[in-house]
Amino acid sequence: MSDMIYRIRDLRLDFPDMTRKPLFGPAPRIEVLKGLGFDIPRGDVVGIVGSSGSGKSTLGRAMLRLLEPSHGSILFEGRDITHLPESALRPLRRKFQMIFQDPMSSLNPRLTVGTIIAGPLRLHGFDDLGRRVGRALDHVGLPEAMRHRYPHELSGGQRQRVGIARAIALEPDFILADEIVSGLDVSSQAQVLNLLETLVRELGLTLAFISHDLSVIRRLCKRVIVLHRGEIVETGDTAAVFRAPKAACTRELIEAIPLPDPNQTWA
Amino acid sequence: MSAFLTIEGLNVSLSGVLPILRSVDLAVHAGEVRGLVGESGAGKSMIGKAILGTLPRALRIESGRILLDGEDLQRMRPRDRRRLIGAKAALIPQDPLTALNPARRIGPQITDRLVDILGWRRRAALSRALELLDEVRITDPERVMRAYPHELSGGMRQRILIASAFAAEPRLIVADEPTTALDVTVQKQILRLIRDMQARHGTALLFVTHDLGVVSKICQTLTVLYGGLVLEDTTIEEFFAAPGHPYSAALLGATPKYTDPHGSLTPVPQSVIDAANAQLDAFDRARRQ
Ligand SMILES: Nc1ncnc2c1ncn2[C@@H]1O[C@H](COP(=O)(O)OP(=O)(O)OP(=O)(O)O)[C@@H](O)[C@H]1O
Ligand SMILES: Nc1ncnc2c1ncn2[C@@H]1O[C@H](COP(=O)(O)OP(=O)(O)OP(=O)(O)O)[C@@H](O)[C@H]1O
Ligand SMILES: [Mg+2]
Ligand SMILES: [Mg+2]
Numbered sequence: 198m199s200d201m202i203y204r205i206r207d208l209r210l211d212f213p214d215m216t217r218k219p220l221f222g223p224a225p226r227i228e229v230l231k232g233l234g235f236d237i238p239r240g241d242v243v244g245i246v247g248s249s250g251s252g253k254s255t256l257g258r259a260m261l262r263l264l265e266p267s268h269g270s271i272l273f274e275g276r277d278i279t280h281l282p283e284s285a286l287r288p289l290r291r292k293f294q295m296i297f298q299d300p301m302s303s304l305n306p307r308l309t310v311g312t313i314i315a316g317p318l319r320l321h322g323f324d325d326l327g328r329r330v331g332r333a334l335d336h337v338g339l340p341e342a343m344r345h346r347y348p349h350e351l352s353g354g355q356r357q358r359v360g361i362a363r364a365i366a367l368e369p370d371f372i373l374a375d376e377i378v379s380g381l382d383v384s385s386q387a388q389v390l391n392l393l394e395t396l397v398r399e400l401g402l403t404l405a406f407i408s409h410d411l412s413v414i415r416r417l418c419k420r421v422i423v424l425h426r427g428e429i430v431e432t433g434d435t436a437a438v439f440r441a442p443k444a445a446c447t448r449e450l451i452e453a454i455p456l457p458d459p460n461q462t463w464a
Numbered sequence: 465m466s467a468f469l470t471i472e473g474l475n476v477s478l479s480g481v482l483p484i485l486r487s488v489d490l491a492v493h494a495g496e497v498r499g500l501v502g503e504s505g506a507g508k509s510m511i512g513k514a515i516l517g518t519l520p521r522a523l524r525i526e527s528g529r530i531l532l533d534g535e536d537l538q539r540m541r542p543r544d545r546r547r548l549i550g551a552k553a554a555l556i557p558q559d560p561l562t563a564l565n566p567a568r569r570i571g572p573q574i575t576d577r578l579v580d581i582l583g584w585r586r587r588a589a590l591s592r593a594l595e596l597l598d599e600v601r602i603t604d605p606e607r608v609m610r611a612y613p614h615e616l617s618g619g620m621r622q623r624i625l626i627a628s629a630f631a632a633e634p635r636l637i638v639a640d641e642p643t644t645a646l647d648v649t650v651q652k653q654i655l656r657l658i659r660d661m662q663a664r665h666g667t668a669l670l671f672v673t674h675d676l677g678v679v680s681k682i683c684q685t686l687t688v689l690y691g692g693l694v695l696e697d698t699t700i701e702e703f704f705a706a707p708g709h710p711y712s713a714a715l716l717g718a719t720p721k722y723t724d725p726h727g728s729l730t731p732v733p734q735s736v737i738d739a740a741n742a743q744l745d746a747f748d749r750a751r752r753q
Contacts, residue, residue, distance in 0.1 A: 250617045250620060383675075384732040385504050390729060411722060459701060
């Protein structure tokens with residue numbers, strides 16, 4: 198078995214630009230990922246950073262095959278999934294999970310929290326749903342009683358934790374977390390970060406963590422990938438990259454961090 | 465000088481049984497940026513919704529006053545209230561995807577406000593919208609005006625909501641975690657921009673956030689909320705130098721620090737939560753008597 202969870206080579210992805218579509222004929226395409234290559238070893242925690250619109254979420258969605266690349270290859274646990282049809286992807290989907298940036302729109306408003314977490318479990322043929330849901334809620338620090346609530350009855354942060362509970366309930370090999378702590382209060386954020394550290398350590402989970410918060414990335418991630426306009430401009434050991442950033446945009450990101458200190462010169 | 469927004473003794477409950485806001489007092493003066501922090505579920509967004517008159521149906525204002533520019537909102541006729549709020553206040557909502565209509569292009573979603581509330585002509589509204597998108601550092605405003613929300617990144621959607629909040633030049637803006645989806649460089653530009661526009665127009669700004677780094681950069685005053693109860697009302701200097709409540713100190717302890725990546729990260733300790741809960745109980749007992 199491969200010790201690489203992901204092997205990605207020359208990954209390209211483009212979208213039709215509907216805003217420039219002529220009345221007749223196909224829309225021109227905009228290339229959002231411009232030939233990315235990197236590996237993620239099992240058990241690693243990789244940070245993906247970069248300015249807004251640099252392609253982080255698109256990369257994440259391609260890795261989970263929610264989008265189909267236009268070029269290049271994605272190997273997941275040694276298997277080429279670049280162009281696999283949905284029927285072949287289905288059994289793999291339990292193994293790679295995504296936790297989304299936008300908690301409200303990824304939770305079905307008509308289902309209770311318990312049903313939301315149980316849904317994918319049932320789909321993937323798990324038994325003992327009640328207990329698994331309870332354990333997942335417990336992992337993310339939500340009281341058992343939340344199982345009967347609806348998404349609109351929760352605060353933003355509580356919803357985000359439901360999304361995390363739904364993903365970890367499936368005991369996946371890989372989780373892609375897209376900006377999942379930026380909407381959390383600092384206390385839940387500390388809980389979730391400590392929780393992710395524990396899950397990585399104890400379950401051997403592999404994690405890719407997209408975040409704007411470099412303080413969080415520096416703490417959580419062993420390695421970091423810096424994206425800029427759909428290209429990797431810098432990658433390496435997190436400590437080293439932050440100690441001596443090579444790319445201008447990495448330096449800009451670091452300089453713009455608002456430290457919790459009213460005396461920091463920042464303007 | 466009296467504040468542009470004054471909230472006095474605001475009690476909000478879930479169907480008359482569960483307290484959501486507990487006798488909240490809060491004021492924001494013209495030109496002031498007040499931070500509102502507190503953990504998830506504390507009631508920060510509900511304060512914003514109470515001000516804008518958009519509380520969920522299940523929530524009810526039990527007592528208290530909300531004064532906007534000296535006018536008591538609860539005592540106005542609903543129609544007049546809506547008009548007053550529409551003209552003087554705007555919200556930058558917490559959830560950047562659900563706040564935009566997925567089936568409509570961005571352009572009209574921004575210009576609607578100008579046309580409907582301020583009675584602008586469509587063409588003027590359109591060029592104002594382009595100008596605003598440019599101000600929030602959207603690189604290709606023409607494309608974005610024609611795009612649907614799902615064609616844009618999270619940070620772009622958030623900037624669009626910031627632009628449309630400023631469009632009608634409101635005198636109060638409630639910004640509900642407006643920069644969570646932005647990278648730090650854009651966040652810095654946007655915070656500067658918000659501060660500039662706010663200072664130029666003397667806008668009163670209520671800034672809901674979890675990020676104490678952001679608080680230290682943009683706010684002058686701060687309200688710390690727990691379980692719908694105000695634990696502390698303070699200035700930024702005091703908050704960071706000597707937090708006045710153990711809960712505030714715990715929030716600082718739970719904040720990841722870039723300069724100390726391996727220091728311990730402690731969620732708010734149970735003892736602090738127990739003490740704050742005891743404060744809530746004491747409040748509820750006193751109120752029942
Ligand atoms: N379905 C789509 N159709 C057209 N363009 C798209 C689509 N989805 C994304 N894009 C474009 O691709 C680019 C990258 O978007 P993406 O969401 O990956 O950025 P991001 O790095 O995650 O940004 P953010 O930090 O703001 O979330 C953006 O310019 C966006 O407008
Ligand atoms: N429609 C609703 N019905 C019932 N309860 C609700 C509703 N909306 C919110 N609540 C409850 O009101 C309380 C306050 O919620 P609010 O959204 O104001 O929290 P918040 O401080 O903004 O949290 P976050 O930081 O997570 O956004 C929470 O306990 C929440 O569960
Ligand atoms: Mg994104
Ligand atoms: Mg909120």
